[in-house]
Amino acid sequence: MRTICLIIFFVLGSGAVRSEDLSALARILPGSLVSDVGDTVELTLSMTQGVPYRVFVLDSPKRLVLDFNELDWTGLSAEVFDLSDNIASVRTGPVQAGWSRMVMDLEKPLKIETAWLDTADPLAAKLRITLHPTSEREFVAKARMPPELRENWPVAADLPNPKRRQTGDGPLVVVLDPGHGGIDPGAESDGAVEAEMMLIFARELEEILLRTGYFKVVLTRTEDVFVPLETRVSVARKVGADVFISLHADALVEGRATGATIYTLAEEASDAASQKLAERHDRGDLLAGVDLSAQDDVVAGVLMEMARIETTPRSEMLADALVQGLSKNTRMHKRPRLWAGFSVLKAPDIPSVLIELGFLSSPRDRARITDPGWRKSAAEGIRDALIDWAEADAAAARGLRK
Ligand SMILES: [Zn+2]
Numbered sequence: 441m442r443t444i445c446l447i448i449f450f451v452l453g454s455g456a457v458r459s460e461d462l463s464a465l466a467r468i469l470p471g472s473l474v475s476d477v478g479d480t481v482e483l484t485l486s487m488t489q490g491v492p493y494r495v496f497v498l499d500s501p502k503r504l505v506l507d508f509n510e511l512d513w514t515g516l517s518a519e520v521f522d523l524s525d526n527i528a529s530v531r532t533g534p535v536q537a538g539w540s541r542m543v544m545d546l547e548k549p550l551k552i553e554t555a556w557l558d559t560a561d562p563l564a565a566k567l568r569i570t571l572h573p574t575s576e577r578e579f580v581a582k583a584r585m586p587p588e589l590r591e592n593w594p595v596a597a598d599l600p601n602p603k604r605r606q607t608g609d610g611p612l613v614v615v616l617d618p619g620h621g622g623i624d625p626g627a628e629s630d631g632a633v634e635a636e637m638m639l640i641f642a643r644e645l646e647e648i649l650l651r652t653g654y655f656k657v658v659l660t661r662t663e664d665v666f667v668p669l670e671t672r673v674s675v676a677r678k679v680g681a682d683v684f685i686s687l688h689a690d691a692l693v694e695g696r697a698t699g700a701t702i703y704t705l706a707e708e709a710s711d712a713a714s715q716k717l718a719e720r721h722d723r724g725d726l727l728a729g730v731d732l733s734a735q736d737d738v739v740a741g742v743l744m745e746m747a748r749i750e751t752t753p754r755s756e757m758l759a760d761a762l763v764q765g766l767s768k769n770t771r772m773h774k775r776p777r778l779w780a781g782f783s784v785l786k787a788p789d790i791p792s793v794l795i796e797l798g799f800l801s802s803p804r805d806r807a808r809i810t811d812p813g814w815r816k817s818a819a820e821g822i823r824d825a826l827i828d829w830a831e832a833d834a835a836a837a838r839g840l841r842k
Pocket residue numbers: 619620626627634687688689690721
């Protein structure tokens with residue numbers, strides 16, 4: 441039996457989604473399974489009732505993406521997917537308001553042969569999908585994100601004019617970007633989850649900044665939600681950020697020691713470990729099913745090019761100030777200033793830095809990051825650095841105008 445897959449038309453809400461948005465109409469049931477039958481992969485998902493869904497493939501890496509409206513995954517065992525040699529790994533989680541997503545990494549190019557929602561049993565709807573081998577070329581031709589999904593996440597290109605430079609008189613608009621979230625938890629180590637810890641730290645830092653009366657603070661996420669990297673940049677541009685600070689505490693990659701590090705954007709990474717970190721962040725988007733091929737890295741236009749030329753040294757100066765501020769009361773990495781191609785630092789007109797507060801995989805760093813006293817000192821160091829930077833940056837702008 442051959443059925444064309446069902447595509448649902450709908451209006452999407454805001455880009456972010458929290459787990460509790462999924463006041464789930466349907467739940468996944470035990471009895472979901474995947475099996476290889478000859479060349480074919482057969483996938484059956486049982487749920488308490490039929491819900492709108494869509495299924496598509498994405499390339500680089502090859503993924504099958506399944507979205508469900510209002511489906512609670514609790515109870516789905518990832519081990520089910522070990523039964524197929526064609527599926528490398530699986531993750532599930534909320535991805536947009538009302539929609540939850542399953543992403544399967546494919547070992548080879550496969551095409552969706554059939555996708556069929558069987559609602560004959562009123563207590564257990566079954567989504568049956570069969571995948572057949574296909575050529576690399578055919579796979580690539582079919583691999584793309586449904587257009588309504590692309591539109592939902594705002595792109596930086598919506599905002600053509602560069603932001604006016606801050607004057608040192610305040611208020612300084614600071615966008616704090618707690619890394620990861622939702623379907624992408626980031627590093628996890630000994631019960632500490634990067635996405636959670638960075639949200640906690642961002643809220644504490646927000647509080648400390650607000651108390652000065654000098655800052656306006658906006659967070660790119662305020663809950664455990666998935667936000668694509670490009671959307672984080674767009675949020676910053678939409679609110680007219682003077683400064684963008686991405687907050688992370690990743691797992692240690694080989695060749696890195698512990699301690700805090702400040703990153704700024706560069707095409708060439710300062711070392712292999714930094715390059716790996718930047719790739720890992722992009723990979724978070726990929727695993728969540730974001731189609732990076734549809735995104736423009738660069739906000740086009742001469743004005744933006746000029747803005748970037750002006751912004752780069754301002755970001756560098758901000759990063760240097762942060763090293764000063766943080767090293768007053770926290771332990772820094774032996775080489776605390778590094779560079780890599782982090783996508784989240786690509787706003788051409790906003791000084792942007794990424795702070796690795798430490799590495800969650802290092803017991804020493806983890807002990808610091810999970811200690812409220814340490815976090816308070818770190819936040820105060822960042823506050824002082826921002827005030828120092830804003831003054832020096834405004835003085836530099838006055839010098840330029842003379
Ligand atoms: Zn991270």
